[in-house]
Amino acid sequence: MKQYLHHDEWLIIEKGLEPENNKISESVFSLGNGKFGQRANFEEKYSGPTLLGNYMAGVYYPDKTRVGWWKNGYPEYFAKVLNAANWVGINVNINGEELDLHQAKVSDFQRILNMKEGYLNRSFKAEMANGNQISVDTTRFNSIADDEVAAIEYKIKVENFSGQLDLTPYIDFDVENEDSNYDEKFWVEVQKEVESGVGYVVAKTKKTDFYVCSGMSIVLLKNGQPVDFEATSNERDKYIENVITLAVEAGDEITLYKYVSNVSSFYHEKEGIINDGKKGVQRALNTGFAKMLEAQKAAWAKKWEESDITIEGDVSAQQGIRFNIFQLNQTYTGEDERLNIGPKGFTGEKYGGSTYWDTEAYCLPFYLSTADQKVARQLLVYRHNHLPRAIENAEKLGFSDGAALYPMVTMNGEECHNEWEITFEEIHRNGAIAYAIFDYVQYTADADYLSEYGFEVLLGIARFWAQRVSYSTARKQYVILGVTGPNEYENNVNNNWYTNLMASWCLEYAEEAAKYVKTNAPEKYAQLVTQTNFDADKEIAKWTDIRTNMYYPRSEELNIFLQQDNYLDKEQILVKDLDPKHLPLVKNWSWDRILRSIYIKQADTLQGMYFFEERFDDETIRRHFEFYEPRTVHESSLSPCVHSILAAKLGMEDKAYEMYVRTARLDLDDYNSDADEGCHITSMAGTWMSVVKGFGGMRIKNDTLSLEPFLPKQWQSYSFKIRFRGALLKVNVTKDGTNISNESSESITLMLHGEAVTV
């Protein structure tokens, strides 16, 4: 845990340059616009600790996997988020000495992320070894109004010398991924052009053949006046630069504008993509920095209008929740059904892939409530598009007849992950993908989605479960053997309660969806029946047999469901009775010791009760909460939010708040000592859920929005915004009660603490 960032309602502020914090700040101060993003690497050279990171949405590389021992069924490739061109770089040279912030004497260093307006500012003074002093103030942003361009304003003030100042903006594709398995570089140069003031590099990825053009155009002011300059152009493989040499005197202020465009073959023809890059740069140049920034502020204002949460009486909490919302909005905009939400967004390359079950289980509710429903819908369509791959994936594992197993980690629908206990066994992910369809339809009432896309996905998933269960002649019930549940601190267990429940529910929902489509879209239904060889009577009869005869492990004595078979054989020492020096377990215990312990990484049985809350009475949920919570170590960032929501529901307000606090500032305070690798983007949605579904008690019940808010005693008040079927509501919870205002023209009737209210 590190608490070096300053608290502010709208800004993230770092003061002073500490090399050991730099990689954390690079993650936290990252910028993204849904199409591209990058870590907060410096413009200038920095020989201290840094992780260079620039990412283009959808552009990946299938790195050859590295495994210890190959298992049949493993995928050959791991599709990775790809480090793309460094386009932020501007080298500074003063009287022949290169500015390196790790070598220079740096003072008044300040880095500010303006979340309200969506830009990054940085300023500092530097004294070089030669005694020359400068002040720098630089602002940059990735435009969300024109999402293929970015701009940097780099102001440098000459403090105490005269002589020669060289500024060298560049575009550099000669980068590598830190987690490349065999230290390969993934880019090959296609084309480049450079002349004074402009330059472009087009590179393509090996194997996947993605083309990306990154280009720049430079504008220079001296003391506020435009300067004509003649830059020296240099190039090497995958790299171009402009060296701009200026004669300067003390007091001079030089401003360099670097207008940048990043375009990829994800959106443009490969042939002539350099022209698309040139157009982007030209648009930015024509608009100019000031107007671009204005548009940026306006676009962010709109995003905040729909998704802001305010907290009074706790600046740190206010900053934390806004940071989470800011990052989620930077990562995914819902404009492209081929994109998804990577675990690190645009803030790091760790974990490869872009899509985990996090998207469905944690992120979807955020986008459902804070953006137009088409945004959440895109996340669903993404999986529909991957259905053929999910069917192939299941076939690799021996399933047939259209059974679909969605991958644990993916970029393009193919599985990337290579641990048998996860890849082959953490199959509950399939359930989350079905649940997301249910969640979406329940929230939006857009049941036609079932006909258009949803049922086909549900059918593949149901077929998977129907083949994956085994009938135990010993128990005379269906069992699901050899799985890993959401709690990854158990591997290859039998009858994970959550998985069995999810499987049953999927079979039920698939049946319901089949009936809906048959009734409401008979033509489409007929077409699907043919296309998928769906034998409704026979298959549904089988589904019914399975779900009505599903086995669920339970302890009669404790009157609870067991996380899996034989869970009570384990030594029952609660987390509170563990010597804290053992925590976190993942860093201190060998894997086998973790596996044979009772300790739960991440809500598992409780995750099931959260998803299917209406099926259990409060006393049942309370019994399970009281049993499992003391056994949970929350070593996944996705865990505490579920506990927080359930605790809130059970009226355990302190516990709900305690769980909320564990995730709210996870990255800002580097809670798990891993923010240097990137931010935990998907778990940020969990934090949002803790507030809205936890403290706010938001649910959809009988097609109606329902709220049961309480105010944590640590706060004066809080408010959140939700969209629900055309209405945009602001819910303000104070010591005096809850005020709900409708910021849309559509009136809505909702339940507040069980009573109908119309706003």
Place this chain on the structure above:
Amino acid sequence: MKQYLHHDEWLIIEKGLEPENNKISESVFSLGNGKFGQRANFEEKYSGPTLLGNYMAGVYYPDKTRVGWWKNGYPEYFAKVLNAANWVGINVNINGEELDLHQAKVSDFQRILNMKEGYLNRSFKAEMANGNQISVDTTRFNSIADDEVAAIEYKIKVENFSGQLDLTPYIDFDVENEDSNYDEKFWVEVQKEVESGVGYVVAKTKKTDFYVCSGMSIVLLKNGQPVDFEATSNERDKYIENVITLAVEAGDEITLYKYVSNVSSFYHEKEGIINDGKKGVQRALNTGFAKMLEAQKAAWAKKWEESDITIEGDVSAQQGIRFNIFQLNQTYTGEDERLNIGPKGFTGEKYGGSTYWDTEAYCLPFYLSTADQKVARQLLVYRHNHLPRAIENAEKLGFSDGAALYPMVTMNGEECHNEWEITFEEIHRNGAIAYAIFDYVQYTADADYLSEYGFEVLLGIARFWAQRVSYSTARKQYVILGVTGPNEYENNVNNNWYTNLMASWCLEYAEEAAKYVKTNAPEKYAQLVTQTNFDADKEIAKWTDIRTNMYYPRSEELNIFLQQDNYLDKEQILVKDLDPKHLPLVKNWSWDRILRSIYIKQADTLQGMYFFEERFDDETIRRHFEFYEPRTVHESSLSPCVHSILAAKLGMEDKAYEMYVRTARLDLDDYNSDADEGCHITSMAGTWMSVVKGFGGMRIKNDTLSLEPFLPKQWQSYSFKIRFRGALLKVNVTKDGTNISNESSESITLMLHGEAVTV
């Protein structure tokens, strides 16, 4: 399966050079003398399929591990059998054209392994592109009489040309391991010398700093007469050669003797090791090829005298069993307590490491019965020497107070393997190490071994089990959670019956050993108590509590022990009812599918009944055999021998023979399509056991040797030899009955079919 080798009682014969068989033959025709060995690579250049392999006993390299996802507790390095200098090489050049057996027109190719006398012979005719024809006949062996030297006789006859013949014997350390994780080379040159007729290279391994000197001395005959020659010496990094140029005419016969020495710092000072290499070469040179070969034949005659098995009426079976005995004797001689029996011996580099539980469970009985007891004893001392490392290994996994966990795979006592389900969970290996002590003491009556070394090892192992069990308050019994049993087609199961049984037995035997040492070696006992902080009363009381309250999974309905908890939840489709296209499962099914199936890779419950046969009546064993055998796929080469022995015991003679056949010619007929990687050395001992313990029914009962032989109906007769406490017995089983002769001077009383017989 490939059956291209010709049957013969004492010879392995290959006729014709088929590139696709070459790597298999390289494995099968391998030579070794316990100190060094090599695959049957050609002397000449061969650009076809080949795996170069030369190995020095005890010389290994800790290759950096490659894992998919790191787990706490994994070892950083994987100690590998190391490919050492190629010392067999002799390049042949005729009138400027290099002889390459993959390019030349080869006829009359024949390769013969003479198992009786311990040498490899190869002959062929070759016609080059330039039309020149030669005949070659070459014989080589690794001396077991002087185990640091080897000799090659390379005879080349000029058939149809005159002109220039260049022979280039060389020593080449510039080799790599095919399974190097990061394509590194592991040798660095230390020193080399070369002049006409002699040459040496000293190289050392990176990291482990083993020094090895390989050297040669060349003698040349022309038409039977010694030839003085002046060779051109060449060298490059880690390589020396002599180019010997001869003017030849049709009909000339040139014989080149290459006398070789391979010495390592395992046995010599690093400083000046080249001199030890020179001495070895000089000894060989002084003795000469003929006398060396004579000594070789004599030494092998002695080995066969002690370990031969004869089979009448089945040449293929005779060849198969002799091949197994030959390879076992080539691999391990028992002269060095630091050595062990690698899974591939000197025939390949696969699987790294040198020591698995195979040694204790399968190989020990072979060496106990066929060699002086000190040979088997060395295998035990090896583990005693590794006890400190086993304790460290257990500490890494969270155990304490002298608990020892022996590694799954090792070279020097450190764990090498990196799959959590094996490395951390296949802990039954610890039991096999204890069992080997029991086996040795029971066989030899050398109970003092317990005082000297055995008890200390048993104590470490008992302490491990005492910490590794958990007390289940639900069952009110001790359980062992999260293990992988001998059947590796189940991972991370609870209460593997074999493991629970082994653990209990270890606790019992450790107690027995403690009492023996206390009574028979009180001083040593007192010293051990101090040294190990052994609190006998308390610890033994705990052991007793655990073993008397151990839980064993069982089905009351079927009246059998279950392989592990909930085994009956699996779908019970027997192997015979599986579509054969699914077999072998490991090549056709994804790992999760294998795991959730009933199919057993390798005897597990039955392995326990084999080890502790006297604890179960025949009916119990039969019930278990009849339940588990139809569920076993025998995809480990170590499996059928156990089934064969139990079937024999139960009088199921056909089944016993069927199981025997599955391993007897495993490598000779390339049963599993993997002999190209090396031979299955350790499972060869299992084949020996099938004959002696299976067909021969050999047991030790009440300190007495007991035999219950039967004759498989496919054979006329068979005989085997066993040493037992000073006596050397030949047991000959014919249709007329069993004849036992004593080839030693010591008389012995044994049980034959339950009746006492003195021979």
